[in-house]
Amino acid sequence: ELKVEQNPLFLSMQEGKNYTIYCNYSTTSDRLYWYRQDPGKSLESLFVLLSNGAVKQEGRLMASLDTKARLSTLHITAAVHDLSATYFCAVESGSNYKLTFGKGTLLTVNP
């Protein structure tokens, strides 16, 4: 059974600081996704990581994947208040797009 663990579950940051969210998973996977969710809203796709060593960046967010360690990271650079949200990683196993989600990281960026 695929298990996905995110940490930390809660993260309070100051604006301008850097931090990393970690996503560990238990079995071999085909794809890893990062999503953002604002309160009361749906999930917004941030990144899809397909292969070992994959790195993707969008603005102040950078995601990477190490399939050998079964670890993905979401790095936040110089945080701003607008990044406050819940971030989920999700791992796909098999070829039918079934996703197993982590519990999410609630990120609060304080001025």
Add this chain to the structure above:
Amino acid sequence: NAGVTQTPKFQVLKTGQSMTLQCAQDMNHEYMSWYRQDPGMGLRLIHYSVGAGITDQGEVPNGYNVSRSTTEDFPLRLLSAAPSQTSVYFCASSSPIRNEQFFGPGTRLTVL
């Protein structure tokens, strides 16, 4: 394109009532899924479909039925609602060509 649409947005049921949550997509995606989101639990897969006429169970299927008669629609049925089914339900669709899953806006369901 409207993407993935879900109706209703909100629903309150009494224990034992039945209802159907609707999900539709206009992207001609083969894969569609239903997830539920509970506080502190992330999203958990209820049922999924890899094409019209084909469905299968996910992680938490008990109490829910699905069918997929067309590519566009994937309704989720609660036959006898229970308070434990109070949750936010998300429908998603995806294509093997695109490396992305599109999520609908969600249905917030309360069972009293």
